[in-house]
Amino acid sequence: MSFVGWLQIAATLGLVxxxxxxxxxxxxxxxxxQRTFLHPVLSPVERGFYRAAGxxxxxxxxxxxxxxxxxxxxxxxxxxxxxxxxxxxxxPLNPGxxxxxxxxxAFNTAISFLTNTNWQSYSxxxxxxxxxxxxxxxxHNFLSAATGIALAMAxxxxxxxxxxxxxxxxxxxxxxxxxxxxxPLSVVVAxxxxxxxxxxxxxxxxxxxxxxxxxxxxxxxxxxxxxxxxQLGTNGGGFFNANSAHPFxxxxxxxxxxxxxAMLVVSAALPITFGRMVGSERQGWALLSAMAILxxxxxxxxxxxxxxxxxxxxxxxxxxxxxxxxxxxxxxxxAMSALFVAVTTGLSCGAVNTMHDSLTPLGGLVPMVLxxxxxxxxxxxxxxxxxxxxxxxxxxxxxxxxxxRTPEFLGKKIxxxxxxxxxxxxxxxxxxxxxxTAVAAVLPAALSSxxxxxxxxxxxxxxxxxxxxxxxxSAFAGLNANTPWFNTTLGIAMVLGRFAYVLPVMAMAGSxxxxxxxxxxxxSLPTTTFLFVGLLVGVILILGGLQFFPALALGPIVEEVLxxxxxxx
Amino acid sequence: MxxxxxxxxxxxxxxxxxxxxxxxxxxxxxxxxxxxRQAGGSLLTDNGTVIGSALIGQAFASDGYFHPxxxxxxxxxxxxxxxxxxxxxxxxxxxxxxxLAAQPSPLAVPADAVTASASGLDPDISPANALAQVxxxxxxxxxxxxRVAALxxxxxxxxxxxxxxxxxxxxLALNLALDKMPAN
Numbered sequence: 001m002s003f004v005g006w007l008q009i010a011a012t013l014g015l016v017x018x019x020x021x022x023x024x025x026x027x028x029x030x031x032x033x034q035r036t037f038l039h040p041v042l043s044p045v046e047r048g049f050y051r052a053a054g055x056x057x058x059x060x061x062x063x064x065x066x067x068x069x070x071x072x073x074x075x076x077x078x079x080x081x082x083x084x085x086x087x088x089x090x091x092p093l094n095p096g097x098x099x100x101x102x103x104x105x106a107f108n109t110a111i112s113f114l115t116n117t118n119w120q121s122y123s124x125x126x127x128x129x130x131x132x133x134x135x136x137x138x139x140h141n142f143l144s145a146a147t148g149i150a151l152a153m154a155x156x157x158x159x160x161x162x163x164x165x166x167x168x169x170x171x172x173x174x175x176x177x178x179x180x181x182x183x184p185l186s187v188v189v190a191x192x193x194x195x196x197x198x199x200x201x202x203x204x205x206x207x208x209x210x211x212x213x214x215x216x217x218x219x220x221x222x223x224x225x226x227x228x229x230x231q232l233g234t235n236g237g238g239f240f241n242a243n244s245a246h247p248f249x250x251x252x253x254x255x256x257x258x259x260x261x262a263m264l265v266v267s268a269a270l271p272i273t274f275g276r277m278v279g280s281e282r283q284g285w286a287l288l289s290a291m292a293i294l295x296x297x298x299x300x301x302x303x304x305x306x307x308x309x310x311x312x313x314x315x316x317x318x319x320x321x322x323x324x325x326x327x328x329x330x331x332x333x334x335a336m337s338a339l340f341v342a343v344t345t346g347l348s349c350g351a352v353n354t355m356h357d358s359l360t361p362l363g364g365l366v367p368m369v370l371x372x373x374x375x376x377x378x379x380x381x382x383x384x385x386x387x388x389x390x391x392x393x394x395x396x397x398x399x400x401x402x403x404x405r406t407p408e409f410l411g412k413k414i415x416x417x418x419x420x421x422x423x424x425x426x427x428x429x430x431x432x433x434x435x436x437t438a439v440a441a442v443l444p445a446a447l448s449s450x451x452x453x454x455x456x457x458x459x460x461x462x463x464x465x466x467x468x469x470x471x472x473x474s475a476f477a478g479l480n481a482n483t484p485w486f487n488t489t490l491g492i493a494m495v496l497g498r499f500a501y502v503l504p505v506m507a508m509a510g511s512x513x514x515x516x517x518x519x520x521x522x523x524s525l526p527t528t529t530f531l532f533v534g535l536l537v538g539v540i541l542i543l544g545g546l547q548f549f550p551a552l553a554l555g556p557i558v559e560e561v562l563x564x565x566x567x568x569x
Numbered sequence: 570m571x572x573x574x575x576x577x578x579x580x581x582x583x584x585x586x587x588x589x590x591x592x593x594x595x596x597x598x599x600x601x602x603x604x605x606r607q608a609g610g611s612l613l614t615d616n617g618t619v620i621g622s623a624l625i626g627q628a629f630a631s632d633g634y635f636h637p638x639x640x641x642x643x644x645x646x647x648x649x650x651x652x653x654x655x656x657x658x659x660x661x662x663x664x665x666x667x668x669l670a671a672q673p674s675p676l677a678v679p680a681d682a683v684t685a686s687a688s689g690l691d692p693d694i695s696p697a698n699a700l701a702q703v704x705x706x707x708x709x710x711x712x713x714x715x716r717v718a719a720l721x722x723x724x725x726x727x728x729x730x731x732x733x734x735x736x737x738x739x740x741l742a743l744n745l746a747l748d749k750m751p752a753n
Contacts, residue, residue, distance in 0.1 A: 007732055045587075053579035054572060073577040080581060125647055135589035142588045143581075171576050178584065183592065190596050191603070197624055199610045200593075200600035205647065206610060208619045210627050211634065211744055218622055218646040220610050224600060225593035242649035245687030247624040248610065253734030309680065310656050316665055319677035322695060326661065326684040327651040330638070330693040333735035355651035355687045358661075456655035478653030559657060568659045 001307045005335030009299060012257050012339060013292075016264045023265060024272025024284065030180050031153045031173065032277060042179050049175055060166035063510025066154050067503060069170035070147060074114055074499075077140060081110040084136040094129035095204035101127065108487035113137055115498035116144035116380055118230070118237030118350055118473035119490060121482040125219040125240050130202060137237060138226045142186075145233030145266075146177035148382025151502055152270060153177075153277075155386040158509035159410045160278045162517035167509060177382075181266065182232055189262050190228035196258070197251035200224040223248055231262035234380045236350030236473040244340070244353040245329055256332055256353060260340055263349045267378040270385040278410050282528040287388050290536040291346075291378040298366045298377070299342035305363035307334045312566060327358030338363075345370040348380035350473025357451070357460065357476040361563055364476070365556035368463050371470040373544035374429060380471060383498075386505050392527070393422045393508070395539040399525050408524050411517040421508035428500045430547045432469040432493050437462050437551065445485045451478025454569030455562065459555035464490060466548075469497035613741065621741050622646075626692045629744060632709035635694070635702050637740045638681050639668060642689030652685040676701045693737035696725045706747070720746055 029036050035043075050057050061069060084091065085106040089099045101109065105121055112119045118141075122128070128137065150173035157167050194200050199220050208216045223239045227249055230237055240246040250256055268288060275284020306328075309320030323334040332340070337354040344351050345367035356367055370377060376387040392409055397419050400407030407414040440446035440461045450457040460476040467474055468490040475481070481490060526532065600608040611623045621627050626637045628644040637644070641652040654661040668683040679697040699721045707714040724743045728734045 004732060049580060049583050052583060053576045055576050069573055072573050076577045076581055123648060134593045135585055138593060139585050139589040143584060171580065191599060194600040194604045194607050197607045197611050200597050200608045202597060206612060206619060208621045210621055211748060212629060212631060214628065216621060216627055216646055218610060218625055222593045222597055225596040240649050242688035246649050247688060247690055247692055251624045312662060313665055316669060318665065318680055318683055320680045322680045325680040327687045329687050329691050330681055330695055330737045331735055355653055357653035357655060358651060360656045451653050452655040452658055454657060456657060563657055568657050568662055
């Protein structure tokens, strides 16, 4: 670890912090239906979309109507993306003449991009045509993120409103999130990425003759446009197999800072939007503080673990002053690789600039834990915010139990129905992750996909199902996941992680919206204090983390112990 | 229900046209106008032939060139990726030992010289890695070692403002400069 490294981490997070307030306030205006500076350009497009689609933007939906609209939109997106992938061979913009994608892989990939997971069982440069990348994957990068933001806004209105049955209009929220937030940010970030060296071209590949006379074929494509939304929408599905470690996705230290900034900015701004909309920006900062504390702790732990180097390689006579360099790129260094590892998993992004499979045991433990905590640090675009609200509801409930008062959050009484729904939601992750991992750990068809033996092999399984259920998408990528077993079960895990989670959350939002919003009294727990932030962090760690401890003990924890005995597998 | 299906279908088509075609195609046009070199992949040419991309690592095996980091994908720029070997992997230890045996060096071998990069296409090596190769390259080319070391120093990039980035040497740029070096 070095002072410069810490400074790099602090400077990058500082750039995010600087953007959080203006972006958060902008989104609050947008979703409250007020005019923003982008309206002169974009509102004609928006109104045109509504007219063509027969949408009345004034008509609001109940929680059930909102959730149904979201499900129908997602189901239709799945079918169209599946069709594009299967029919790729007959579609245009296919300079590499790639064939259609196999059924199990197309199923897995369509689910993956639709649920904002972007788990990739394939390698992009040899599987996807430009048409599939652009009209298929890029579109769903936008729409899955916009859907997440829309759901978060519906949950926000449940607290902002008093005694109403409706939560807004899904079509309007989703369209506005895509048009006014994600598209303009993507245009700016994409152009900046090209300036830093990310290609943006329709040609497929170029042949080079090296100085030694060998041939090297270099894959190219419309990378920057996809890269921008991949980061901004916390999607994480790379154009190339190596994802953000590939020099064409992430060519320099500057592009790396921009990639981290873009990953974080929308999710970090949404708590501020939440605060503005419920009438207390302080509440937003309190949520963001809880997220930031755990995220920074995670980044620091990865940095420490990786900068130590791998003692087994040091013992062979290698100078590991640079730290553990297996699976890392020279231009990023340990500090900015560590920050990327923590951010991509604290968010449900899943882009990687480091091969997580080759992290030291504790370095690999952190991303797994950050996913298992429920993807709320600060989580995926939108999904992070509604996940955090669920933890807030549970935190005030726990506090209420301790002091014997009816819990309330932002003036809304939290009662049996809300707690039932919140607990139902947070139980999905352990059920799916531990259930599938347990089955896979005894199934020969699953075990034959492992790239590593010993506890690390178990970690590959645990990471895969954590990543899928948490809608993250990063991997211990040595696992060969392009098999019918993994494509199918990971697909199911992604669907459950997204939809089985959000449906109870929406039901909770519906019942909260219907309640009157009372004034805070001297008896209610203030939720903008350090005390509450500490309570929230505690609830996240205990509720989100403790249930995975036994599984983690069999993977990264025992591996760390074995590393100090110089065992190899 | 029917109005829901219409809304979903029409929005999906319109967004596909806007976000899936108009946005990437507009970006392609803008990028090629504003940053043609980067948009095309930062290609390096020598007498009209493309010799590689400044950003993409290449395999160099002969003694007269600086060698890149080990690559799990054999520097195949159509199939990027790392080794994905865990920290206690036997195969990792065997590979590192193999590299150490093949490149005896009087200096301590820096970690990046024996570990595979994340992308398999890392264009850079650490300055220590480059300096450890100076003696071999200088001997193969019959050049004085201090001239080769000076060339390495010229091609060592530092941190922007002393803060951003890591000290590194771009292997292809260094080897290209090496070829252009006058013999005496």
